[in-house]
Amino acid sequence: MFKITDIFSINYSESVSIDKDIDYIGAGLRLLTLEEANGPQFRNVRKETFQKRFESERIKLSNFDRWAKVLCRYFEQEQMDFTGKKVIELGAGTGLVGILAILLGGDVTLTDQPNVVIQLQYNVSKNIPEVGIKRAKVSALLWGKDHKQFPTDYDFIFGSDIIYRPSEFHSLITTLLYLSKQSTTIYFCSKMRKHMGVIDFYEKVLPTHFDSTIVHSVPEQEINLYKITRKEPVT
Structure with a gap:
């Protein structure tokens, strides 16, 4: 059984080629053990490659994948x-949550916009051993457009920092x-940005069809983790 405490840090140093016309920053992800993270190879790569690449894009290292x-x-x-659980991650980005769910035994589909799929596939291949790769799937998913190409019976749905465009x-x-389905458990982790409509989403939009409870929070960072389920059907 994989233990999360075996993971110390994340290595974003490797990235695959992304179409220059697409506004997306690819980030290679590799889960590290404590021994690997403390090794000189990781420290050097992080300083010379990852930091240089992302500072040029004005991205703070401490914020990346925080949620x-x-x-x-x-x-x-x-x-x-x-x-034995059927899992889907929405807006997977680097795929951290979905990859971890695979390592914890799940049959997981990681989804994001089409331009992110290549990077997701790469990250999955770098982190999932051969014995677990058959339980991993990466697919493009545009909300409200091609969702009907997917199953309707997931046990878990995950999303981290995917609530920021009211138009979506x-x-x-x-x-x-x-x-x-009625028994599906959804976990969404969000920074509560009022100006991006996040609070309205959880307080006004989501309650039309779903019940939600804050199960964890990081007050100093204004981050809430919600456990969400479908409302009971009206009889």
Whole structure:
């Protein structure tokens, strides 16, 4: 059984070629053990390659994948085991949450926009051993457009920092309703940016079809982790 506490850090130094016309910054991801993270190879690569690449794009290293890490640590706290469970991650980005769910036994589909798929596939291949790769799938998913190409019976749905465009809220709700069943558990981790409509999403949009509870928070960073389920059907 894979233990989350075996993971110390994340190496974003490797990235695959991304179309220059696409506004997306590819980030290679590799989970590290404590021994690897303390080794000279990781320190040198992080300083000379990763830091240089992302500072040029004005991205703060400490912010990258912060929300995904909060969700992963919650898995650790709750000692979650996804063995035999059907899981989908929305807006997977580097794929940290989905990759961890695979390592914890889940049958996982990692999704994001089409221009992110190549990077996701690369990251999965770098982190999932051969014995687990058959439980991993990477697919493009545009909310509200091609969601019907996916199953409707996921046990878990994950999303970290995917709530920030009010114009996409309706499409996200439509997608969640399609992908979920009554027993599905959804975990969304978000920074509560009022100016991006995040608070309105959780307080006004989501409650039309879903119940939600804050199960973890990081007050100093204004991050909330929500556990979400479908409302009981009206009889």
